[in-house]
Amino acid sequence: MNNTSSADRRPEQLAAFGRLLDVLDRLRAECPWDRKQTMQSLRHLTIEETYELSDAILRDDLSDVRKELGDVMLHLVFYAKIAAEKGAFDIADVLNAQCEKLIFRHPHIYGDVTVSSEEDVKRNWEQLKLKEKGNSSVLGGVPVSLPALVKAMRIQEKARGAGFDWERKEQVWEKVQEELHEFGEEFAEAEHSPEHQQRAAAEFGDLLFSLINFARFAGINPEEALEHTNRKFIRRFQYLETAAAQDGHQLADLTLAQMDVYWNQAKALPVDETNPTSEK
Structure with a gap:
């Protein structure tokens, strides 16, 4: 082309x-x-x-x-x-x-609405969706079957579109620290009773939700960030497997300290050399 x-x-x-x-x-x-x-x-x-x-x-x-x-x-x-x-x-x-939906949701292009920023566009978009679909809740349009991490992002974005959001990222980071502390307290007691185990799981969910919130304020897509980390781990682990096999070792026979040697080698290599195979 x-x-x-x-x-x-x-x-x-x-x-x-x-x-x-x-x-x-x-x-x-x-x-x-x-x-x-x-x-x-x-x-x-x-x-x-x-x-x-x-x-x-x-x-x-x-x-x-x-x-x-x-x-x-x-x-x-x-x-x-x-x-x-x-x-x-x-x-x-x-x-x-x-086409009709796009025209309706872009009154700043096809109508006489004035916007000054991307945030104005997003806010108008969510308000128009509510009017268009007749939802009684801002969150009514979030698909139930979305993966939990993506769903958390959409929930937070829609709440922001309705004006319900933190003012500064420092406030969100304080919330992350608070949730981490609460999870730590429940986790310390988790082995003592099923109730503490359930509360620890609930606090862990709160911690993840607050981290996703902070990522949004930091301009980071948490889904993409986690996927890049997944791929990085796969590359390094596959290097570990390959390098150990070339030295005549089975992973099951290596100690964690021995595996760490190969792992650190993988970390030191450029990304395109840690795994010669394609990610496709």
Whole structure:
């Protein structure tokens, strides 16, 4: 692809989208696998494809991002195709409704509302969502099935959009310290009774929630930060396994001190050398 503007490529983009719809129409009519699919059968595959797209984005692999976007796009038009067969809606209904929603939620672009910052845009967005969906609670739009860490982020962002938030990050850090102390107290007693164990678990949840809150104030995405740490640990541990095997050792036969030698070697190496295998 060259650097031609999106508007200049609009006919080509529309033709490509139409081609995808045509291909799916034929597959749905003639392929036994595609013909038997339902929204329910596609659901877990869509989740998998979304995670694969997420992985490609984290690797900054634009070639894979393009491929994974295609897979996700196929699933989106597939759902619309199934709905059209049921007489519920089709892809045009989906896209037109999305356009109307975007126009409605951007009155500073399509209307006469004035904003002075990104925070104003976010605040307006949440207020318009409440009005649009008729939710009685600001938090009513947070999906129940979201992973807990991501859900905590969304809860805090929505509360902030309603004006319920800390004023300074120092206040949030004090809250982290308070929750850490409370968890420590309950954990010290946790082995003495199931009640203390339950309270320790509850305080640990409070601690995590406050850390996620502080990350938001610090401009850190905690989900991405944790995933980078996961990948770092995997690289270093795999180096440990490989290096130990090259020296004729089984991990089960090594002491923790011996494993720490390899671990420290892994920490000292550049990221792209700690694991010669791809993360794909």
